[in-house]
Amino acid sequence: WEPGAYAQVDKNPTYYATGETTTFYEGGGAIIDNPNSGFHFEAYGGPTGAVKLALTDGPYVDSILYPIYLNQDAAVLALQNGEIAFFLNPLGLQKGFRQRLEASPNVEIISNPPWGFRYLAFNMRREPMSYKAFRVAVATLIDREYLANTVFQGIIIPMYSVVPHPNPLWHNPDIVVYGQGMDHFQRVEEAVRVLKEAGFSWDAEPVVVDKDNPRNTRVAGKLPDGTIVDAPSGFKLPSGEYCPELELLAPSAGYDPLRATFALYIEQWCREIGLPVKANLTGFNVIVNKVWAPDGFNFDMYILGWSLGDPSFPDYLYYFWHSSQDVIDGFNTPGYRNPDFDKLAEDFLAADNLETARELVFRMQEMLAVDVPYVILFDTPITEAYRADMIEFPYTEVLGGIQFVWPLTTVKAVK
Structure with missing residues (x-):
């Protein structure tokens, strides 16, 4: 990779799951229906409780571009300028960059538990x-x-x-x-x-000294004859x-x-x-x-x-x-x-x-x-930022962060 490099994923016009719906229920069940193939699947008890989330597969965009940035500073600047809608980083957004983006219009910042x-x-x-x-x-x-x-x-x-x-x-x-x-x-x-x-053994074995005086409690070394020295030394394997x-x-x-x-x-x-x-x-x-x-x-x-x-x-x-x-x-x-x-x-x-x-x-x-x-x-909690005026995620509460939103065919571009 080099500066300016990017990857591109184009829409598949024959994607088998276009129009497929996945519905999740409060009772833990899920149903998948594909109107094109007639496929129907129920899991974990099916439709029990109210609908929690309903997804309909697209894709809703013609292509996704993945420009490569050398560091997070450059990616944050591109997000601020509206050059990108979202950037992927497994460590999430660093604290200093979050403070910068909080003042940027149309930028949403969210936090999720890590996976x-x-x-x-x-x-x-x-x-x-x-x-x-x-x-x-x-x-x-x-x-x-x-x-x-x-x-x-x-x-x-x-x-x-x-x-x-x-x-x-x-x-x-x-x-x-x-x-x-x-x-x-x-x-x-x-x-x-x-x-x-x-x-295991030591030439001077670690001992905690001055336990009765918390300010002076420390780890010292003890020689075989009982003499206390400044620090442990000579750590030996069981072989000697x-x-x-x-x-x-x-x-x-x-x-x-x-x-x-x-x-x-x-x-x-x-x-x-x-x-x-x-x-x-x-x-x-x-x-x-x-x-x-x-x-x-x-x-x-x-x-x-x-x-x-x-x-x-x-x-x-x-x-x-x-x-x-x-x-x-x-x-x-x-x-x-x-x-x-x-x-x-x-x-x-x-x-x-x-x-x-x-x-x-x-x-x-x-x-x-x-x-x-x-x-x-x-x-660490995964903190991420995206342009709400450019991209719409089907859900944003997700273990590991919205970088794990799946499938990508449910993500929409904001017109």
């Missing part, structure tokens, strides 16, 4: 990430609530499960969350306990070998200051107990090229994010963590291999009723929360 998450992934093919205790310890140290409430002042939403809570049908609210309800020093002590029980420095890849602040900040805090919390984690804030493409390297997964840990596709059927659970996807270019980047999970994921794809599928999804969430190939971190 995705930003996460920390471990390369379980390498030590010490291959040890569940190490992953649990790092997860225990991460205080999402502190970052959400104190650092980010409420602009992020802490998340815990691989199926985010804005999707209540599939979300399991009862998974284990390591460190939940603990203050910082309780998290430190719990992480150290988990690591010691798994055979010293742990090498571990790289935590994350996007730079210029691309995503939220993930960059999370990475720096995770580095700080890990190093506080002697874990040699170093954050490397770098380009998005640099991370992708290391995670999905041509010769295999070349990373220790990384922070990225996912948009999760169709919220009605979370089949990504199979593709992200089934062992068959632990291949070059596969989506199982941690290298998670668990036969029990594989069976649940396979049974989920084969399930022939909603109740069974939901039970399997709940069990998969529980298993992944315990094994922590990912630590789910947070997401």
